[in-house]
Amino acid sequence: MTSPTPAMALSHLRVIDLTRVRAGPTCCRLFADFGADVIQVAATDGADPNSSVTGNRLGSDSQNLHRNKRSIALNLKTPDGLKILMGLVKTADVVVENFRPDVKDRLGFSYEQLAAVNPRIILASISGFGQTGPYAKRAGFDQIAQGMGGLMSVTGEVGGGPMRAGIAVADSSAGNYAAIGILVALAERERSGKGQWVQTSLLQAMIAMTDFQAASYLVEGRVPQTAGNDHPVTTPMGVLPTADGHINIGVGGEGQWASFCKAIARPDLQADPRYCAQERRYHNRAELMGELATIFRTRNSAEWTEVLTAANVPVGPIYSMDQVFGDAQVEHVGIAAPLSHSELGDIHLVGSPLTLSRTPPSVRTEAPRPGEHTMAILKDLGIADGEIESMQAAGAI
Template sequence: MRETTDQPLSGIRVLDLCRVVSGPFATMQLGDLGADIVKIEDPRHGDESRRYGPPIIGSESAYFLSVNRNKRSCTIDLKSEAGRDTVLALAEAADVVVENFRPGTLDKWGLGYDALKVRNGRLIQCSISGFGRSGPDADRPGYDLILQGESGVMDITGDADGPPMKVGTSIADLTTGLYAAQAVLAALRLRDRTGEGSRVDVSMLDAMASLLTFNAGMYFATGESPRRRGNVHPTISPYEPFPVADGWINVGVANDKFWALFCDALEQPDLKTDPRFDTAPKRAAGRAALVQILTPIFATRSREDWLSRLSAVGIPCGAIKTVGEVCEAPQLIERGMVQSVEHPTVGPVRFVARAIRFDDMAPAPSTAPPTLGQHTYEVLADWLGWDADRIERSAAGGAFGQRE
């Protein structure tokens, strides 16, 4: 078992009934903070993301490995009576249950919140779903792509004259996972005050809609839906990417002070006082003409040359990096954000570590994402105090199923 006694969530037990991304990402956040995460998996196939590939490394998918560190895996058959009894016993010993089944599924199996709180009045249950536990769409299944579209995010992403575009990462799953982890922390604090558990409902649609912020504000103010703008900011220019001699950079000239410094860095003194662009509103209104002027200028130098010139005078700027460049970036490596653990079958597994820092507290060493059922007997002994005979009786009753 992982040693986390000095971490913020040390001593908190989380029963993880999640699959794929949103729930596993949420529980990984809690595990990174020191909670003991016990992941319940179907004994036949496990979490379906174990098979999402390529790439498959040995017998494990890179997809699964990316969101399941710092967890222990138990294979329990929720469709068997003995398996459900085992989960009920684990829930009685837990502080938190996190699940992302379709609403009503756990209730059909006798594992819903009403059944669990009878056994454990201090239990917190966080339920993640596509559309929430109430409303006309509550029964609809939710996947990241579907919710990117249903939330309006795809409609405002992409080129102005192009089709709707999804975000390049699983933004609906990951945002929902972050909200779910935040909700669990708030529920634990509430329990500290009241002594009682609670149920938290986290919807992917709610989570994504909350990201609309100023776009929703524009609609509420005007009655008109914002349209796709590509990489263009509605009120700031230049605030966008530009192609350079060997790649791309982003530039953010957010005020008139930066504009003067920007023109100096570009060695374009006449542009500084050009009446078409000498104030921020004029630059926003005249963006198309300004971009036509700037694009050939940026094409004359390399990425590093431009970043050096612009940074020297304080202009916000940055490279548009590949994922590989980010994973090898000295800034992240120096801060300990790129780490490695030894997996029992895959070997070394590198990952991007937790993003939260606490003064004078190093993150606890991480454990590798578990193999399927790697910790079943260990957890039953640890959480429930079951001896080998008791575990074998449950196994004989079909609690742990048969793997295919």
């Protein structure tokens, strides 16, 4: 098996990436960043009418999602294309797909069919709503899952109507949950020697991400509402205006409340019967945040950040994306990963948020051109030149 980075944590694994859009590529990227041989299966020209959803190959999104991978172009609707896929499955540890649930059955690579070729294979399926059930065949997108999973009902200003989160939280979390499931299955395979089918969906991932809001309904029967920029429980925790912008503050308990009042030179607030306990602060939140807004407008964000940090009160600026990557701590953790690109020149991608002391992840290679490694991969499988020519003539590759 070809292993591009033998010293890396997952260099012993081969992952077949049958995914599109974001959730699936996010899952596979994690394995690629840790050195797995991730083979992205792209569609041959004209074989997939929805291939445009993957975006411009040289665009920032595609480069970020598909770095560190290799690519083979197959028409899975042809017998030879499916034959090549099954040949890859024999050599692989993991297959990841995010087609609608019926597609893999129709094309011939269901879990049962993959396991017949390789009993150790782990299939990870990411769908919109689940592999079975009344919505199984529906198309699923991030914003649809945000709405159905409850996130939009608790996001936005009070009384302002539902609001989507500004990031693809359902897609990204589903991809990360799928990766966790694969890693669990790989660990279990060490004991049993058998693969299994890992499943998640945008809907399930979104509900899981709502976490304590979902639990408050399930356990207490309480339906959470929007709270704007305020924390739904703890007060004061939220956004305050300053002389030159806004900052976030977080006062998590009575000790921090005392430190906060002292730091802003308002010890009277601590003793005020409206604010002397968390429950009272929550009940009188609008009044308290109004008073604090008046106080915080007297200094700029940097000054307040310095004052509260010195008092061990959680505080932070609210950055635009250019300010994010100009921050000293962001520069220190190195999450803007440099890459020398053959066409784009020197660029940076979003690096892994994980740090491992011995076997760290890395950004090593640019996103491949669709089918860039087709010939090398076919020869690696032992397919002769004459057979490759026949497959080309049949439109399978």
